[in-house]
Amino acid sequence: MQPNPFRWSYRSQFLLGFLACAGLIGFAIFSQFQWGLIPCPLCIFQRIAFAALGLVFLIGALHGPKGVRGRRLYGLLALIPAGVGTYIAGKHVWLTTLPPDQVPECGPPLGFIWETNSFTQTISKVLNGSGECAKVDWDFLGLSMPAWSLVWFLLLAIWAVYAGYRSR
Template sequence: MNPFRWSFRAQFLAGFLGCAALLSYAIYTQLYQGLEPCPLCIFQRMAYAALAVVFLIGGLHAPRAMGGRRFYGGLVALASLVGIGIAGRHVWLQLLPKGTAPSCGPPLSFLQETLGPMELVRKVLTGTGDCGTVDWTLFGLSMPVWSLIGFVLLAGWGLYAAFRRRKGRNRL
């Protein structure tokens, strides 16, 4: 079965399952392998969760009209771009030479208690937590690199599903 001939519903539900699998693995590494997430990791998880919700709602709704599909494609692009930005920032922090990366500072729970929402987002995106430390690799690539790859692939998958022309009677 050719995945590029799947219905919009099937493609979006597959995107949801991909996000759910990635989130499950991230939680598994935290709970069973002892990898504590830094604030940027947590924000990447939030972006994956938002992307999963878009895929799930789009898959359940499965609009027949191209305008509805494009709407969901736009939401996929938005959630993916946020995730790409956060993961890209994380990769950049990890690529900085030792000693030149911004200080990581206090844990996210302390920041949530002491800062307002906008200050919290600004603080996290400017390098709080152990963001420059590489604790895990697969094929020589760190988890933020794999996260960035995942966002790009899921964005492409969702945009293809939303914008491709469908032929024949089975237009879902």
């Protein structure tokens, strides 16, 4: 029986996941420097989550485990940064939907927060969000950038599990 030429290999699927993450980070950097969209702290944390997810995809693609357990392990490992990113993006989308009178006040810049707080305090303050995180500067097809990030985190999580658990 001939192998199906339209079935992607595990390495190809994980490489595509890496390229998607790299493209999303590239678009975020492009929008920052070409369009002047300054990222809020939640945006920066989403970029970090995409980078971590992309790293798992890249390592999985380069390693290309032959056994089912290895492929499934990478699929599950990818769920960690995808889950963190989904949480952050979901929190960000929630902030953008708040009525103006319920939006938290704008906080200090991320650099100042890092310098004046411990690591856990910084994470806590950033994840609580602030006024600059509630501002929507860009949308495409009716979805804001945080909403698109949420969609991509979910799609990439599904992709990682599919690639890791697909029978070969």
